[in-house]
Amino acid sequence: MFNRFRSMPATAIAAVLGCALMTTATPAAAQKKPKKEEAAKGQALKPSKGFGPALKKLTEATGAKDAAALQAALGEAQASATSADDNYLVAFYQLQLGILNKDTAMQGQGLDGMIESGLTPPENVATYNFYSGNFAYGAKNYAKAIQRLEAAKAAGSTESALPAILMDSYLNAGQIDKGWAMAKAGIESARAAGTKPSEELYVRPAQAFQKANRTEEMLDVLTMRVEDYPSPATWRNTLYILLQQSGGDKELNFDILRLMRATNAMTERPEYLEYVSLAVEAGYPGEAVAVIKQGQNSGVIPKGDTHFGNILEAQTPRAATDAAAVAADAGKPATLNNPKAARSTGDVLVGIGQPAKAIPLYEAAVRGAPTDAVAQFRLGVAQALAGQGDAAVASFAKVQGNRARLAKLWTVRAKAAAPAAS
Structure with missing residues (x-):
């Protein structure tokens, strides 16, 4: 049923990271x-x-x-x-x-x-x-480069290119942890100085971790990267890799695609195909309709696209009926006292653009089923989409299991969207 857009082999993931190669001094x-x-x-x-x-x-x-x-x-x-x-x-x-x-x-x-x-x-x-x-x-004599550059560093060199070249020398020499330690020091130094770290401080270590099959560390680096480079393209590249690691979990993929949508990172037709297919299968006609219209408004989906046109025709009346039913059920004690019903009702509300109304439902679901990691995660999503950044961050901090990584990424988005302190 699904039209997958994740056809890139794992060995080519590094190419998705996208960054110009470092050059040596002329x-x-x-x-x-x-x-x-x-x-x-x-x-x-x-x-x-x-x-x-x-x-x-x-x-x-x-x-x-x-x-x-x-x-x-x-x-x-x-x-x-x-x-x-x-x-x-x-x-x-x-x-x-x-x-x-x-x-x-x-x-x-x-x-x-x-x-x-x-x-x-x-x-x-x-x-x-x-x-x-x-x-x-x-x-490419990285052992010698390390020796000389470390000596230059010890002698007090102030060359701006030195940290990046030394970091990359360690990475290319297979000393990934040493290279990443240098990159993190550079990142922290730049942030402390109020400047944006060089993107190479993220891209090169991420590529090295990917090549070494150290996926979690690679994703740690990429999570830090979107903090400083939160462009739609960077979000898409990061979430694309996360989709590669999902193991085909449809519900998890759906949550990843929701973040892709929230960060304006859906830029290709196949992404909309998968998102809409998952929404229809999960019984969220309102979200399917909203996603298609978003794709049309952004120009990714042509207005005359027959496939999406057929879905719109079938799902639009269902979406209206579903929205009316959800509005009627949202505040009923029977819904709030049933964790499963509360969570599913909250899911629909988030999908149709009413995250604030979904929050009390997710809170009820978490109270009634404290071990429901999905409810805890989606509570944070609703709070983030409703502009409650601090509450969202607190909710995401409690998420464990296979959504913990996604919760960290949502935390970045929640913090970025929060209003600056006065």
Whole structure:
């Protein structure tokens, strides 16, 4: 009966997360600091006497920006280098050759030689390690990137790209927990400063958790993501994955689709097909009609769509009859004293856009059946839709079982929709 829209294989879920790939720093950004800082360092170096002729050629070739001459001079310099200072200068001019040729591997080699010489001035250690680590990251040498970037961090680097590159290096090296710890620290720091965290701090760890089949942790990350990026597309991507994990539970799928609707995240025709099919099967004609009309108003469902047109024709008169019956039953003691009847009546009221009237019914259902996790969950939904954010958050906090994850997501929505404190 259902037209599923969740045909994507599990291995492709990461693609749904949608985020541009991180880029390494451009070579041009790596040029100025090492080159400028080395000028001051040069006065303190004492090259060996035999290294003098090669050093003169290195200096002249660099000044002339003659890459071929610099390459030839480097060969001579490497052969004549006998001291630590000589080797430091060889590494420095390797960096210059890498700059001239836009060769990041050569630049990294030069920086490594300077770092490993032990002659790097303390004030330059952070800069050299950062760029060395950045080049290693670009070459996918994540172990080296971690080593260099951690050294840059320890030396007090203030490069804004460092946390994200180091985080991603840990993730790509298989150290997911370390990478996520760094991401969380970055998220908390940004939030504390009143700024929005980079979306990559969520997307990259989520992808790593998904690849490692650590679904609950992936969903923890995505739940945090919608707090800072509550766009319909982000909500849809997150709830899409949750639908993948539902195990075919129709009632749970229905609740997930309700949140998708509440966050304006229904953007494709198949989603409406499944939602409407579930509503009709559950006996909620009013909700089926409302969902179809929403799809038509949003332009997702063409007004001339025969399939949905037939459903509207069949369900509209039923919806009117159902609404009248529910209005008559909602306040009756017989309904309120019967947990099952109270819950089902509340479900209909929420579906036809009257969540405030559903609240006392769900409250009655919870009192009469304290272990009814669905009633507890849907009480929170009704409160959230009625604008009672604080009450909804409190209700969702009590939800356990297979709706606990969905309750956390509804909590995000409830908090976002709540009026700001005056």
